[in-house]
Amino acid sequence: MTLPQKIGPVLTVVVGIVVIWYVGAVFMNAPFQRDADQRAGRQSTTIEFIEATLAQPKPILPAPHQVAQNVFENTFLRKLSSNRSLVYHAWVTLSSTLAGFAFGTLAGILIAIGIVHVRTLDRSLMPWIIASQTVPILAVAPMVIVVLGAVNITGLIPKALISTYLSFFPVVVGMVKGLRSPELMHLDLMRTYHATRAQTFWKLRFPASVPFLFTSMKVAVAASLVGAIVGELPTGAVAGIGSKLLAGSYYSQTIDIWAALVAGSVLAALLVAIVGLAGHLVDRAMGRRPS
Structure with missing residues (x-):
């Protein structure tokens, strides 16, 4: 094509x-x-x-040209340190997004490994993980902010935890499916070679799960960005895309609201593209043929 x-x-x-x-x-x-x-x-x-x-x-x-003009002015015609710069606000949100995404991905991989190798965890933990995602994030975020604020934990960590809450689930689901993707014939072959569980994991299960991992990471990084923005709303943050949305709603600046939404969408697209590129490079390094 x-x-x-x-x-x-x-x-x-x-x-x-x-x-x-x-x-x-x-x-x-x-x-x-x-x-x-x-x-x-x-x-x-x-x-x-x-x-x-x-x-x-x-x-x-707002009309599209009004939003486009606002985005252009607040992206290219403002100093990066200005509180009106969309780049500045995007960077603040990006920092908590990446922290939450890293924690969520690591937690998701470890939980998936436990679920695949320990039958008790598969039966007891997986239903709770699925149930956790039925709780609206708008209900979870204020509780996290209040509880951590009571012990003087503020700033990046609460927002990163909210991002982690949203991002770990797709990684868990994708990795569980990926680790279980090897065919029974291949698993029997590893047993024939007297491979240990660790050898089976590193030589068969983990390589087979890599495509599933990066696919789930695309969903996770977008969810992590949503979590970071939502985490900025209950705190009355003065910086970040969430703060731009709050300020726009307070002062009826609908053009600013839409510009912040566009900035968030562009940031999400860039993050997903970067994860996709990383997955493509890893696939090539592993010698996997392009489909």
Whole structure:
């Protein structure tokens, strides 16, 4: 498949989303603009009315060009140390995201190894792990913040723990499936060679689980970013993407809210792409043929 064939469908979807977004912005902002025109005694043409709905300073739904302009200004035209810089806020959120992702991945791998090799853990621990993900993160985050704050643990650690809570689950599920993916014939062959459990793990189970691990890590890193942003909301953080969302909601700065959402989406896409690239490099190093 050539590059234009790959990009074409994506561009088509993007253009469709932008068109729907503009139409939605006009309809959502029209009542306020109609009321403003009546109070000012203005008689606008249809074109002028549409242009006005797409240029409101505090619209209900910002137009794509308003969000794009805000993102550009707060990314490239601000000092990195400025509290209005999206790069600065993204870095604050990224630090807790990476910490939570690292802890979650390590915990997920260790739990998966225990579940695969200890039958008791498989029967007792796995149901609780699944049940833990049914609790909404918005309910868990304030409890974590309050409990850790009571023992003077604030800052990065509470947000990292919330990210860990969200990111370890996909790693556990992916690694369990990966460690159990070798065929029974291959496991019998290892027994024929009198391989120990450690040798079977390192020579067969772990290499077979690597593709599953990186696939689950893509989900985990995105979930970790969500956890970091959610962790910033109950604390009233002054920095981070979550703080930008809070400030925008307090002062009805909807354009800033959408710009922060775009920044978070771009950051998530970059993190997933980096994990995917790392997985591709590991696959090549292991000699695995591209599918």
